[in-house]
Amino acid sequence: xxxxxxxxxxxxxxxxxxxxxxxxxxxxxxxxxxxxxxxxxxxxxxxxxxxxxxxxxxxxxxxxxxxxxxxxxxxxxxxxxxxxxxxxxxxxxxxxxxxxxxxxxxxxxxxxxxxxxxxxxxxxxxxxxxxxxxxxxxxxxxxxxxxxxxxxxxxxxxxxxxxxxxxxxxxxxxxxxxxxxxxxxxxxxxxxxxxxxxxxxxxxxxxxxxxxxxxxxxxxxxxxxxxxxxxxxxxxxxxxxxxxxxxxxxxxxxxxxxxxxxxxxxxxxxxxxxxxxxxxxxxxxxxxxxxxxxxxxxxxxxxxxxxxxxxxxxxxxxxxxxxxxxxxxxxxxxxxxx
Ligand code: PLP
Ligand code: COI
Numbered sequence: 001x002x003x004x005x006x007x008x009x010x011x012x013x014x015x016x017x018x019x020x021x022x023x024x025x026x027x028x029x030x031x032x033x034x035x036x037x038x039x040x041x042x043x044x045x046x047x048x049x050x051x052x053x054x055x056x057x058x059x060x061x062x063x064x065x066x067x068x069x070x071x072x073x074x075x076x077x078x079x080x081x082x083x084x085x086x087x088x089x090x091x092x093x094x095x096x097x098x099x100x101x102x103x104x105x106x107x108x109x110x111x112x113x114x115x116x117x118x119x120x121x122x123x124x125x126x127x128x129x130x131x132x133x134x135x136x137x138x139x140x141x142x143x144x145x146x147x148x149x150x151x152x153x154x155x156x157x158x159x160x161x162x163x164x165x166x167x168x169x170x171x172x173x174x175x176x177x178x179x180x181x182x183x184x185x186x187x188x189x190x191x192x193x194x195x196x197x198x199x200x201x202x203x204x205x206x207x208x209x210x211x212x213x214x215x216x217x218x219x220x221x222x223x224x225x226x227x228x229x230x231x232x233x234x235x236x237x238x239x240x241x242x243x244x245x246x247x248x249x250x251x252x253x254x255x256x257x258x259x260x261x262x263x264x265x266x267x268x269x270x271x272x273x274x275x276x277x278x279x280x281x282x283x284x285x286x287x288x289x290x291x292x293x294x295x296x297x298x299x300x301x302x303x304x305x306x307x308x309x310x311x312x313x314x315x316x317x318x319x320x321x322x323x324x325x326x327x328x329x330x331x332x333x334x335x336x337x338x
Contacts, residue, residue, distance in 0.1 A: 006118035009153030011284060016112045016149055020105040023131070024091040024143040032101055034108050040144070047130030047140035052186045054129035055084035058283045059246075061106050061122035061149070061337065063113050064325030070334035071124070072323055074102050076246045081126060084182035089139040090128055098126065099335075101147045106337045112151050116324065119159070123152040123284070155222075155284040156204060160308050160316055162291035163280070165220065166203035167269070168194050169296065172211035173218060173241075180218070180241035191221040205280060207293055209269055210239065217267040223282035224248040225267070227275040227302070228311045233261040235275075247281045247319070253331060254318045260311075269295070277309035278302035287316040 004014065018034040047053040057077040063069050078098035085092045093101075102124055106113070114120025125148050132142030156163055171194040174180020179187060191206070198206045207225065210216040217237050219225050224245040226236045234255040236248055252262045272278065278290040289308040293300045303309045308316065321327035322334070 004112075004114075004151060006114045006120050006151070007153075009114065009120045009151055010157070011123075011152050011155040012150075014112070014150050016109040016151075018105070018108050019146050019148040020101050020108075022093075022097070022101065022145045024145070025141075029091075029093075029097060029145070032097070032104065034104065038148075040146075042131060043133045045133035045135055047132065047134040051130075051134070051137055052184065052189075053088055053090060053134075053140060054127065055081060055088060055090065055182060055184045056128070057081050057124075057126040057183060059102070059124045059126075060283055060323070061113055061124060062323045062325070062334075063116040064334070065116055066325050067116075068325065069106070069110065069113055069337045070325075071102055071106065071337060072335075073246055073250065073333045074099055074335055076249070077126065080183060080244065080246070081128060084184055085128060087179065087182045088184055090130060091143040093126075093128060093145050097145075101126070101145070103337055105147045105149055109149050110337075112149065114151050114153075120151055120153050121323075122149050124149050152284075154286075156288055160287070160289065160313065162289040162303060162306055162308065163204045164202070165205045165207045165280075165290050165293045166198050166201060167207050167209060167293065167295040168197060169209075169214055170194075171197075171206075171208075173208035173221065175211055176241055178241060181243060183243060188221070195221055203294065205288075205290070210241070215268055215270075217269055217272070218242050220280045223280035223285045223288070226251065226279050226281055227267070227272070228277040228309070230274065230276055231261075232311070233263050235263045235265065235267060237267045238264045239266065245282055247283055247286070250319055250333065251281055251287065251315050254315060257330070258314070258318070272302055273300040275302055277312050279308075279312045279315075286319065287312055
């Protein structure tokens, strides 16, 4: 195994021992097989390639202070993948099979879990796609489910460092009653062009507004939006077209446990300048503070220019403390790999 510089990992792919793969045919799933090669032979007419019939998930594994290794809230990812599968008419992965797949692939790659104290984690990427040949637009008759793992560090360089966001009013992420609430590749393909425009303008993240009025805050391209009001409440948008973030639900619970009011409600863009802190949250980005949001040439200050504001820092430390086993796991979120 190549030596890994654990403390300097970014969010990129590192080859591991294997991934796990299952095939659904004639109404049933195969038993699952650990496969060494990172390449898969795929039919040239597979529905995933032509019609984007696919969905994925993202969760993390942590090496804890007590020496154990655990998955963070995998049941929630299993449920969300099932919701995505139903919306794009794919065979569903039963919850038990999803959990077993994660356990088996992590166990087969334990030496790639960043050791406790390095600040890294193992990213687990379940992927479900139509692998059957399908030329007419219709659901495939065969599906492949695989789970790959790879050790990762922070999504944005520097960990708990603030990023600047921009609203690009020429682009929308998800239509009302569309597919914004599920985790399908098409949502991300559509985000690439605006993402490159934002990066060229010097902004690492884009904030999307509701496509109908461009009045309400939705989410970032890879994470949910959360903010702290002057009164000290945790607020996050209520809208059916964003991805229901498991990190956001986790942070809401942590905030409640700390005695903070939590308000899930429509948030008008006009409110952003009034917040004391804003952040992006998600499995990959954890809690990433957002220092300012630019829109149409105006820059709205949304937090400290560097680092994190006090509340985001507290939330970040609390969630990471539970994940790394430094704080009690009161809600049973860590699932041991055993
Ligand atoms: N929103 C989008 C568009 C995402 O891609 C992600 C990442 O998974 C999230 C939000 C955060 O979701 P979670 O906290 O479940 O990772
Ligand atoms: C995640 O946070 O798990 C994501 O899927 C975001 C991004 C890497 C697509």
